[in-house]
Amino acid sequence: MRGLWEAAREALASSRPTFRLELPDDATRAAVGELYGRPMWGEGTRISVSKLDDAVQNRFGVGISQVLEALHGSVEVAGPAAEFDDELLPVLDEHGLAGASWAGPWLRWVRQYGRIGEAELTGIAHAAARVLASMSLTEPPRSWTSRATLAGRTGFPHSLDDGTALSRVVLKAASLAQGVDLPGNERDRRALWERCGVAPDAVSATVLTWALPVSGDDAWSAVVRARTELGLPAHLTHLDLEAAPSRLVASGTPIAVCEHPRVLEAAVREGLRHPVICLNGLPSTAARELLERLTAEGAVLHVHADFDWPGVAAALTAQRHGAVPWRMSADDYRAALDRAAQDRTDLPNLIGAPVPTPWDPQLAELMSTTARAIEEEQAMQPLLTDLRQGL
Structure with missing residues (x-):
C-alpha cells in the first residue's frame, strides 16, 4: 500500500482532487481494490481523493488526513494562492474562483498542456473564468444552460464547440472539480457538461x-x-x-x-x-x-x-x-x-x-x-x- 499513501500525500499537499496510481502486481491491485471498494485492473488507475477519504473513513473510522499523518507526519495543505504564484490567479479571483481546490492544478495544466500561446493566455483565462463561474462545478445542477448560450457570454457563440481551446480548458477545470478524468470521447464530454449544468445544445434533449x-x-x-x-x-x-x-x-x-x-x-x-x-x-x-x-x-x-x-x-x-x-x-x-x-x-x-x-x-x-x-x-x-x- 506504500505507493497509494505516498501518492495520496502528494495529491493532498497540492490540493489535487485525483491522482494516478501505479499497480505493479496482483497483490497491489487486490489490496488497493479491497480498500477503495472496486476491483482494480491493469497496471494503473486514477484515484479520487474524496472517494479514498470515504473509503478509509468506512474502514478505519478516520479520514485520509489522519491516516497520512500517522504514516508520514502532518501534511501541509496549501491553498491555490499560497502554493501557486501565478499571474492569472487574479483573473479567477474576479469571479470568486481563486480559492477553489482545482484552481492551482488547473492553471499549471493550462500552462503546461493547454496548448495556449502566451499572447492568448490571458484572454482565454478571462473567457474560461466567465464560463466556469456560470457552471455547477461542485453542486448538482438545478437548471441547464445550453453550451451556445454559455459561449455567447464570451462574445463568441461557437467558442465552446468541440475542439476549441476554450472548451478544452473549461472541460479540464470541470474534470478537476468533479474528480473525474478529462473526457476523451463525445459521450463522456456530453456527460461532463451535463453534470455541470450545461446542455450540449438546446434542442436535442x-x-x-x-x-x-x-x-x-x-x-x-x-x-x-x-x-x-x-x-x-x-x-x-x-x-x-x-x-x-x-x-x-x-x-x-x-x-x-x-x-x-x-x-x-x-x-x-x-x-x-x-x-x-x-x-x-x-x-x-x-x-x-x-x-x-x-x-x-x-x-x-x-x-x-x-x-x-x-x-x-x-x-x-x-x-x-x-x-x-x-x-x-x-x-x-x-x-x-x-x-x-x-x-x-x-x-x-x-x-x-x-x-x-x-x-x-x-x-x-x-x-x-x-x-x-x-x-x-x-x-x-x-x-x-x-x-x-x-x-
Missing part, C-alpha cells in the same frame, strides 16, 4: 408531455393548449423552456410522471386530460429542468416507473427534483406480481445491481428476493384508473 394545464395567455401557452385540444402530446426542449412564460401552472396542480411512453399514449388515446410527463428512461436534462421548475411553482408531482433497477433509479432522480412515488410500494409490486400470475404473463428476470428504495425499503428487498421485473406497461390499468379519478 426533450421531455414528452401531455395536457399540461398551462395558465398563461401568451402565444407559447396557446400552442401547448392547442396541441392538447388536437389530442397531441408536446415534446419540449431546453429552447422551449427558455421561451416559456415565467409561470407554467397554478400552484397545487397534480401532475403524473411516468417512465414508459405507452402510459402517456394510453392517456392520450382515452382522452384523459390529466397532465402527464414521460421520462422515457432516465430523465433527460430537459425533463429534470421541467420537474424542477414545476416543483418550484408548487405543482404536486407523482412519479411511477418500471419495477426494475433502472426504473427505480429514474424514480429516485425524479424524487430529487420534487416528485413523490406513486404506486411504487412493496404492496404495489406484490399486486402486480399477482396480476401477472393470474394472467399468465411472462415476466423478465430482474438483472443488474440493486438500487435502494428509501420511500419503502421493503420494495427493494422484495424485488431482490423475487428477482422479477415488471414493466410499467404491465401495471398500466391501476395507473389509468388514477388518472381518470385524479391524483
